[in-house]
Amino acid sequence: MAATQRLELRQAQSLVMTPQLQQAIKLLQLSNLELCAFVEQEIDQNPLLERDSGDGADEPASPGDSDQGEDWDTGGEEPDTWDEVQVEGAVLAEEGPLDTSYENVYEPEAGGPLENLSSGQGNSAAAGGDSDGFSIDQRVGEDITLRQHLVDQLLLETQDPGERIIGLHLIDSLDEAGYIPAELDFLADQLDCTLEQVDQVLVRLQKFDPSGLFARSLRECLALQLADLNRLDPAMEALLDHLHLVAKGDRPALRKVCGVDEEDLTDMIRELRRLDPKPGQSFEARPAEPIVPDIFMRATASGAWRVELNSDTLPKVLFDNHYYEEVLAQTRTKSERSYLNEQYQTANWLVKALHQRATTILKVASEIVRQQEGFFRKGIHALKPLTLRDIAEVIEMHESTVSRVTSNKYMMTPRGIYELKYFFSAALAGANGEAHSAESIRHRIKGLIDNEPPDKILSDDSIVAILRGDGVEIARRTVAKYREAMKISSSVQRRRAKAGLV
Numbered sequence: 001m002a003a004t005q006r007l008e009l010r011q012a013q014s015l016v017m018t019p020q021l022q023q024a025i026k027l028l029q030l031s032n033l034e035l036c037a038f039v040e041q042e043i044d045q046n047p048l049l050e051r052d053s054g055d056g057a058d059e060p061a062s063p064g065d066s067d068q069g070e071d072w073d074t075g076g077e078e079p080d081t082w083d084e085v086q087v088e089g090a091v092l093a094e095e096g097p098l099d100t101s102y103e104n105v106y107e108p109e110a111g112g113p114l115e116n117l118s119s120g121q122g123n124s125a126a127a128g129g130d131s132d133g134f135s136i137d138q139r140v141g142e143d144i145t146l147r148q149h150l151v152d153q154l155l156l157e158t159q160d161p162g163e164r165i166i167g168l169h170l171i172d173s174l175d176e177a178g179y180i181p182a183e184l185d186f187l188a189d190q191l192d193c194t195l196e197q198v199d200q201v202l203v204r205l206q207k208f209d210p211s212g213l214f215a216r217s218l219r220e221c222l223a224l225q226l227a228d229l230n231r232l233d234p235a236m237e238a239l240l241d242h243l244h245l246v247a248k249g250d251r252p253a254l255r256k257v258c259g260v261d262e263e264d265l266t267d268m269i270r271e272l273r274r275l276d277p278k279p280g281q282s283f284e285a286r287p288a289e290p291i292v293p294d295i296f297m298r299a300t301a302s303g304a305w306r307v308e309l310n311s312d313t314l315p316k317v318l319f320d321n322h323y324y325e326e327v328l329a330q331t332r333t334k335s336e337r338s339y340l341n342e343q344y345q346t347a348n349w350l351v352k353a354l355h356q357r358a359t360t361i362l363k364v365a366s367e368i369v370r371q372q373e374g375f376f377r378k379g380i381h382a383l384k385p386l387t388l389r390d391i392a393e394v395i396e397m398h399e400s401t402v403s404r405v406t407s408n409k410y411m412m413t414p415r416g417i418y419e420l421k422y423f424f425s426a427a428l429a430g431a432n433g434e435a436h437s438a439e440s441i442r443h444r445i446k447g448l449i450d451n452e453p454p455d456k457i458l459s460d461d462s463i464v465a466i467l468r469g470d471g472v473e474i475a476r477r478t479v480a481k482y483r484e485a486m487k488i489s490s491s492v493q494r495r496r497a498k499a500g501l502v
Contacts, residue, residue, distance in 0.1 A: 024353045028360065028404040032294045032313035035357075039315035039350070048324050048347040052316030146178075146280060147171055153208045158201075166191060166201040170214065178280025182216040212279035219243060225275045235260050239268055246272070249496040293412035295365045295420075297376075305373065307366045309358055317354065319347050363395045364405045365420065372423050376413060383440045386424050441472060442482045449488055454498040459491040 030038060043049045154167045169187055173180045184202070188195045206214045211228035215221035219240045226232040226240075238258045239246070245253050246269065255265055297307050324344060331337045368391065374382035388399045388406075395402075406420035425439040445463060452458045458466075460479045467474050483490075489497070 020349050020353075024349075024356070025404065027353055027357050028401065029407045031292075031408040031410075032310060032315075033292060034408070035354075036313065036315045039317055039354075042346075042350055043317060046343050046347050046350075047327075048320055048343050049350065050318050050320050052318050146174070150174075150205070150208055150213070154205070157204060157208075162193070162197070163201050163204075166193065166198055167205060170198075170202060170205055174213065174280060176280055177278035178210075178213040178215070179221065180214050180216060210276075210279045212276060218277055221277060221279065222272065222275050225279070226271075231271065235264070236268060236271075239272065249493060291410050291417050293410045293417055295361065295409065295411040297365070297369055297411055297413045299414065305369055305376070307362065307369055309362060314358070315354065317351065319351055360397070360401065361405050361409065363397075364391060364402055365409075365411060367391050367394050368411075368420060368423050375423070376415060379415075383423070383425060383443075385438070388424065438482075441467070441474065442486065444472075445479060445482055446486055446488070449483070449494070452494075457491045457495040457498070 027035065027038070043051060150171045151168070154164060154171070158164060158167070166187075169191065170180060173187070180202075184198050185195060188198050191198075202214060206224055207228075208214075212221045212225040215224055223232055223237070223240055226236055235258045239254065242254060242257050245257070251262070251265060255262065258265065258268070260268065292310070292313055294310055294313065295307065296310055297305060300306050324340070327340060328337075331340055368386075369376070371386055371390065372384055374384060388402045392399045392402045406424070409420045410417050411420060422439075444467065448458055448463055448466060460476050460483070463479050464474060464476050467479075488494075
């Protein structure tokens with residue numbers, strides 16, 4: 001068959017992701033603070049966009065304004081008193097204009113005002129300060145950093161420029177815990193010096209304060225601290241060489257390798273526990289960065305749950321239509337009109353994309369509140385199993401959209417600030433056909449272990465029996481997996497620890 005050339009027409013359908021659609025999808029994943037940075041960049045590039053000064057009447061009201069609902073009650077009641085709140089059968093009320101309030105309200109079918117609502121944690125997190133009007137940032141001192149502390153000691157320890165350079169590189173190689181990489185060949189090659197020179201400087205740095213820094217392993221870190229206390233004798237060195245036996249609690253083997261009796265071994269282990277395995281973290285107490293919530297959830301006097309966006313962190317951008325018409329009337333060339341039309345389309349898209357993003361986030365957050373209202377009333381043990389599909393089906397969106405909305409978004413609730421993804425949990429089957437949240441089961445396992453008496457340590461099988469007695473079908477290996485994920489030791493290790501054997 002001879003090869004020939006010919007023209008063919010075919011009709012087909014395909015999904016094309018335009019650049020603007022791709023950008024709109026990315027906006028869903030950004031937090032409010034990240035979105036502000038993106039909008040600022042767009043304003044700098046587009047002359048048709050301008051910042052909203054907030055002087056107009058259409059400015060979105062802040063979550064704390066009096067016309068947005070009742071203020072938080074900071075009476076300090078315990079969350080357990082929330083079972084008085086009756087919000088079963090709550091329905092989503094008619095939404096107000098999203099360009100003015102960005103909020104949803106859940107009204108109960110019956111029930112009086114919510115009393116004793118408290119949110120000491122959430123209220124302080126939102127206000128960012130305390131009762132006397134000073135913010136947390138103003139109360140954080142300018143503490144010296146670990147690096148500066150070590151550099152000051154290095155300048156006093158040696159006057160040799162070469163040793164100072166090696167020392168500075170070693171200081172910069174420290175991780176947050178105060179350790180350095182085990183292999184220092186790369187540093188010697190980088191500085192074109194011998195490994196012996198690096199080791200000599202390292203030995204001097206290991207004597208700096210606080211002790212235990214510049215170690216290459218946990219054993220070396222503990223040995224440096226013991227040497228500083230003049231307690232690094234042969235028996236203690238043998239104990240450091242067998243830290244795995246300490247973790248297992250194998251005291252007979254430890255007595256044998258250390259050559260000490262039971263009383264001396266107890267004193268050695270007690271002294272070992274006083275040491276700091278992460279000396280770098282203990283020195284530099286960095287202030288925790290506060291989480292800025294993207295969404296506020298609170299109760300109103302009528303017994304409703306109100307969900308609203310944090311307008312203080314939302315970017316406020318306006319399209320300058322007067323400036324656009326003025327410039328359009330003065331355009332003369334095709335390139336000028338093309339540029340102006342491009343900026344017009346971009347500005348118009350940005351305003352619509354911001355509005356759509358706000359609407360989508362509000363829908364997802366509102367449905368989460370609806371689905372997990374038991375958690376807000378009774379606590380973590382009432383957390384329902386929830387998946388992205390459950391939310392997506394109700395709000396009629398794709399699961400990927402819900403996943404993007406819940407990324408890097410935090411909601412301040414009367415029980416504290418939570419990431420939206422926290423409310424999604426796998427389901428475990430119950431004996432009566434009712435599903436249980438995996439997160440609530442983990443919470444119950446931790447509660448059982450925390451409250452176990454020293455003379456009756458619960459094994460994994462015992463926990464399984466207790467949970468099954470409460471209608472939760474769970475396997476022993478699942479209990480062990482949850483326990484290990486929460487960094488809870490086994491029943492054998494807990495029994496030894498509570499008996500004072502380790």
